[in-house]
Amino acid sequence: MKSAVITFPGSNCDRDMDVALKKFGFKNKMVWHGDIELPKSDIVVLPGGFSYGDYLRCGSMASKSKIMKAVLNFANTGGMVIGICNGFQILVETGLVPGALLRNKYLEFICKNVFVKINNKQNTYFKNIENDILELHIAHNEGNYFCTSDQLKEIQDNQQIALNYCSQNGEVEKKFNPNGSINNIAGVFNKKKNVLGMMPHPERMIDLSLSGEDGSLFFNNLINNIK
Amino acid sequence: MIVNEKIAIDHGLNNQEYKKICELLKRTPNLTELGIFSAMWNEHCSYKSSRLHLKKLPTKGKQVIQGPGENAGVVDIGDGDAIVFKIESHNHPSFIEPYQGAATGVGGIMRDVFTMGARPIANLNSIHFGSTQNKKTKNLLRGVVHGIGGYGNCIGVPTIAGQTSFDSSYNGNILVNAMTLGLVKKNKIFYSKATGINKPVIYVGSKTGRDGIHGASMASASFDEKIEDKKPTVQVGDPFTEKLLLEACLELMSGDSIIAIQDMGAAGLTSSSIEMASKGNLGIEINLNKVPTRETNMTPYEIMLSESQERMLIVLESGKEEIAKNIFHKWNLDFAVIGKTNNSKKIELFFNNEKVSDIPINILVENAPMYDRKWKKAKLPKKNKIKKINQKDMNIIDVLKKILSNPNICSKEWIWQQYDHTVMGDTIQKPGGDSGVVRVHGTQKAIAASVDSSAVYCWAHPLTGGKQVVCESFRNLISVGAKPIAITNCLNFGSPEKEENMGEFVECVQGIAEASKYLKFPVVSGNVSFYNQTKDIGIKPTPSIGGVGLIKDYTKMVTMDLKEIGNIVLVIGKTEGHIDQSIFARNILDEKNGPPPEVNLFNEKNNGETLLKLSDNGLIKSAHDISLGGIIVALSKMCIKGNKGIYLEKSKYLMNEIDYFFSEDQGRYLIEITKKDQEKVIDILNKNAVHFDKLGTVNEKYLYINDKTKVTIDELKTSNTSWLNKYMSK
Numbered sequence: 029m030k031s032a033v034i035t036f037p038g039s040n041c042d043r044d045m046d047v048a049l050k051k052f053g054f055k056n057k058m059v060w061h062g063d064i065e066l067p068k069s070d071i072v073v074l075p076g077g078f079s080y081g082d083y084l085r086c087g088s089m090a091s092k093s094k095i096m097k098a099v100l101n102f103a104n105t106g107g108m109v110i111g112i113c114n115g116f117q118i119l120v121e122t123g124l125v126p127g128a129l130l131r132n133k134y135l136e137f138i139c140k141n142v143f144v145k146i147n148n149k150q151n152t153y154f155k156n157i158e159n160d161i162l163e164l165h166i167a168h169n170e171g172n173y174f175c176t177s178d179q180l181k182e183i184q185d186n187q188q189i190a191l192n193y194c195s196q197n198g199e200v201e202k203k204f205n206p207n208g209s210i211n212n213i214a215g216v217f218n219k220k221k222n223v224l225g226m227m228p229h230p231e232r233m234i235d236l237s238l239s240g241e242d243g244s245l246f247f248n249n250l251i252n253n254i255k
Numbered sequence: 256m257i258v259n260e261k262i263a264i265d266h267g268l269n270n271q272e273y274k275k276i277c278e279l280l281k282r283t284p285n286l287t288e289l290g291i292f293s294a295m296w297n298e299h300c301s302y303k304s305s306r307l308h309l310k311k312l313p314t315k316g317k318q319v320i321q322g323p324g325e326n327a328g329v330v331d332i333g334d335g336d337a338i339v340f341k342i343e344s345h346n347h348p349s350f351i352e353p354y355q356g357a358a359t360g361v362g363g364i365m366r367d368v369f370t371m372g373a374r375p376i377a378n379l380n381s382i383h384f385g386s387t388q389n390k391k392t393k394n395l396l397r398g399v400v401h402g403i404g405g406y407g408n409c410i411g412v413p414t415i416a417g418q419t420s421f422d423s424s425y426n427g428n429i430l431v432n433a434m435t436l437g438l439v440k441k442n443k444i445f446y447s448k449a450t451g452i453n454k455p456v457i458y459v460g461s462k463t464g465r466d467g468i469h470g471a472s473m474a475s476a477s478f479d480e481k482i483e484d485k486k487p488t489v490q491v492g493d494p495f496t497e498k499l500l501l502e503a504c505l506e507l508m509s510g511d512s513i514i515a516i517q518d519m520g521a522a523g524l525t526s527s528s529i530e531m532a533s534k535g536n537l538g539i540e541i542n543l544n545k546v547p548t549r550e551t552n553m554t555p556y557e558i559m560l561s562e563s564q565e566r567m568l569i570v571l572e573s574g575k576e577e578i579a580k581n582i583f584h585k586w587n588l589d590f591a592v593i594g595k596t597n598n599s600k601k602i603e604l605f606f607n608n609e610k611v612s613d614i615p616i617n618i619l620v621e622n623a624p625m626y627d628r629k630w631k632k633a634k635l636p637k638k639n640k641i642k643k644i645n646q647k648d649m650n651i652i653d654v655l656k657k658i659l660s661n662p663n664i665c666s667k668e669w670i671w672q673q674y675d676h677t678v679m680g681d682t683i684q685k686p687g688g689d690s691g692v693v694r695v696h697g698t699q700k701a702i703a704a705s706v707d708s709s710a711v712y713c714w715a716h717p718l719t720g721g722k723q724v725v726c727e728s729f730r731n732l733i734s735v736g737a738k739p740i741a742i743t744n745c746l747n748f749g750s751p752e753k754e755e756n757m758g759e760f761v762e763c764v765q766g767i768a769e770a771s772k773y774l775k776f777p778v779v780s781g782n783v784s785f786y787n788q789t790k791d792i793g794i795k796p797t798p799s800i801g802g803v804g805l806i807k808d809y810t811k812m813v814t815m816d817l818k819e820i821g822n823i824v825l826v827i828g829k830t831e832g833h834i835d836q837s838i839f840a841r842n843i844l845d846e847k848n849g850p851p852p853e854v855n856l857f858n859e860k861n862n863g864e865t866l867l868k869l870s871d872n873g874l875i876k877s878a879h880d881i882s883l884g885g886i887i888v889a890l891s892k893m894c895i896k897g898n899k900g901i902y903l904e905k906s907k908y909l910m911n912e913i914d915y916f917f918s919e920d921q922g923r924y925l926i927e928i929t930k931k932d933q934e935k936v937i938d939i940l941n942k943n944a945v946h947f948d949k950l951g952t953v954n955e956k957y958l959y960i961n962d963k964t965k966v967t968i969d970e971l972k973t974s975n976t977s978w979l980n981k982y983m984s985k
Binding site for chain 1: 401409410411493494496499502586587671672674675676677678679680681682683685694809810
């Protein structure tokens with residue numbers, strides 16, 4: 029299975045993603061933001077970081093970068109695109125997934141483990157995954173997902189909400205919401221479910237010596253689904 | 256403007272120094288030249304008050320590749336790998352403008368490390384604020400934490416450990432010390448020594464602006480009421496540009512284009528160009544019109560003294576300009592050939608076709624002033640006779656809860672949760688433990704690092720305090736199963752012109768030297784920050800020690816959380832009941848006098864080395880060094896982290912419980928072992944003549960002292976974790 033990770037000048041989780049993808053069997057290629065073509069890939073990953081410094085709205089400059097034309101094209105023709113953290117911010121800026129990511133409610137960067145509930149398994153990302161709840165890691169300053177009430181209704185109706193922050197036992201409640209996101213949303217799909225944006229970092233949870241191993245479940249499942 | 260004595264004094268030079276400049280030059284310097292002298296001769300750059308004493312520090316060792324004198328120290332960790340590391344202060348800017356001050360502190364220290372060819376793999380910090388009652392403290396803390404996070408998080412280097420303290424002596428002068436570790440191949444280390452003549456000198460990175468002019472001079476002066484006026488001397492950080500600079504420099508370094516490289520830190524273009532030339536015994540000429548500037552009409556004086564961030568100066572091999580230019584342009588960074596090396600042994604600056612500076616380099620460097628300042632030896636305070644009656648009526652649990660929620664003991668999660676501590680995917684011990692630990696990417700090895708300071712002990716008796724802080728660093732590494740390699744130190748003190756403050760410095764350095772020599776734990780880099788005071792009052796002497804150690808097999812790393820019910824906890828090292836200067840004495844009894852606990856270097860070394868044997872053999876299930884708060888606080892933290900309790904054995908000790916639990920005797924650890932291993936462990940301890948006591952057995956959820964004295968771990972956790980959150984949300 030082939031993957032491609034886009035490196036923007038301020039990406040800083042690109043290597044971690046490369047390590048993770050390779051660990052679970054992907055043949056991964058790194059792609060420079062200034063390139064105009066994607067290598068032949070089964071999945072394209074927009075990694076975490078600070079793409080172009082993010083002094084303007086996070087991800088907004090990256091959404092206009094050269095390579096993103098190819099990524100948009102790829103996504104619009106049904107290709108799998110996943111954006112993690114800054115990658116999610118870029119996806120909302122391109123409009124590939126709905127909504128916006130605001131600054132965290134308590135105005136502070138948060139780096140910690142969280143639990144997320146998988147809300148929809150009828151897609152290539154989460155099909156066949158045994159767990160309903162994953163322990164993943166977040167590290168962001170702008171992860172407070174927001175959308176209008178119309179949009180919210182629409183993404184609910186289309187089952188586009190991928191992940192919700194929850195307790196260890198899966199209760200989706202305010203007190204388990206780390207950043208103030210609407211309805212505890214941690215990740216959303218596009219309508220066709222081939223594009224996924226999520227704040228948590230599965231690539232930081234691929235080894236028991238790190239924060240945990242639930243990221244391994246995610247990647248293992250992903251590659252099996254793509255095969 | 257014609258330079259005179261008054262202008263020299265305004266630049267922070269004194270009469271004699273100005274006179275010396277005129278004599279050495281055999282003329283009056285012009286304003287640009289005076290600026291250069293003031294930048295090179297201030298305390299921050301010249302170490303004029305400290306140089307004499309720093310010579311006492313042991314700087315060599317089997318694993319030391321590079322000691323002090325370069326951008327950072329380098330140690331060998333085997334297999335062709337080396338660790339580059341250093342700690343540096345950014346105190347004064349952080350007090351004036353906490354966000355930018357702290358952010359650029361982090362940026363500066365990371366540049367010191369990647370200048371040497373190393374990719375930064377971990378950041379640490381030691382930050383000290385005024386009393387929690389002080390009006391400014393909260394904002395300063397928030398600003399500093401945001402600044403450290405804002406910079407480090409953006410670059411994508413994990414912040415893995417740190418230290419935070421509160422003390423009224425920092426009310427008018429906080430401390431922000433930032434430390435970075437980088438990983439490099441031993442044969443790809445870059446140095447700042449220029450060699451060869453007619454080699455192009457290139458400028459890369461951000462453009463030069465008017466920010467930070469005289470930053471280094473500010474760092475060498477004490478604060479007064481006009482402190483707000485100094486805001487323009489604080490540099491402004493741009494972590495995104497630093498990330499680009501990091502990647503571009505490492506890309507260029509993978510080839511063979513660079514002869515020497517130096518980041519533009521304190522005193523910017525001045526000190527970087529002069530240091531490179533001085534180390535190579537060369538001259539350097541620079542055309543200042545070629546320097547990329549951010550603002551119009553900048554004068555030579557401003558260009559030379561700007562401390563704009565994210566800039567590097569490189570001496571290239573001739574003919575490599577195109578290769579280098581392409582790399583920097585790929586990363587959207589400025590690149591300019593601004594001069595060349597020559598054999599004049601002078602720094603010659605040109606601007607609008609005029610020579611604006613012409614100074615022999617040796618008079619700037621070798622002839623820089625060096626002072627043997629007067630200093631006062633500190634007496635060892637007499638021991639207090641602490642009234643036993645006071646202690647009798649005390650409820651241990653209440654005291655314990657109070658201490659666990661003390662600002663200097665409580666959990667600092669509110670702080671470190673704002674730092675990305677897991678990026679790079681190799682952090683195997685997060686903040687909140689004895690040391691942070693990161694794997695050496697793709698290997699079985701891991702590097703442990705911690706940062707410590709014990710200002711209260713240093714204040715009570717500088718010599719003992721200096722020794723103690725090195726020992727604590729040693730213990731923090733041992734506690735995670737790492738073999739200590741070397742240290743970096745950041746020496747934060749008051750005015751060297753005051754005998755008491757200078758005495759504190761001299762004796763702390765003496766203490767650091769003695770301990771690091773004995774423990775074979777050499778000092779490979781560091782920095783001195785004097786004039787940490789407001790008006791006439793110096794801070795408590797605060798040497799910060801950054802320790803680095805190696806774990807050969809990261810699966811053998813030890814953490815402090817209690818692991819399994821039924822396991823046994825031992826106290827390693829002897830408890831003598833030293834209460835003076837403890838958290839208990841200072842905060843519960845309100846007794847601020849007395850000597851700090853004694854340091855026995857033999858015991859420190861022997862206990863530490865023996866524990867390493869145990870952890871190498873997988874016999875230690877969890878461990879924690881005993882420091883502030885004594886046995887019971889260390890134990891509580893192990894319980895809280897492991898979410899387990901402990902049943903303490905009936906005491907056999909020859910002192911009252913309060914003394915036993917809260918004393919801060921040195922050289923001690925708590926370790927958890929299994930019942931099965933007990934005999935083996937005790938045998939090893941006995942063979943190595945290490946004193947130990949059996950403390951208790953791990954249980955489900957109580958800290959159980961006796962039938963009447965017990966508390967749930969949840970309650971202790973609440974005491975420990977809630978204070979800082981509450982304080983910051985008020």
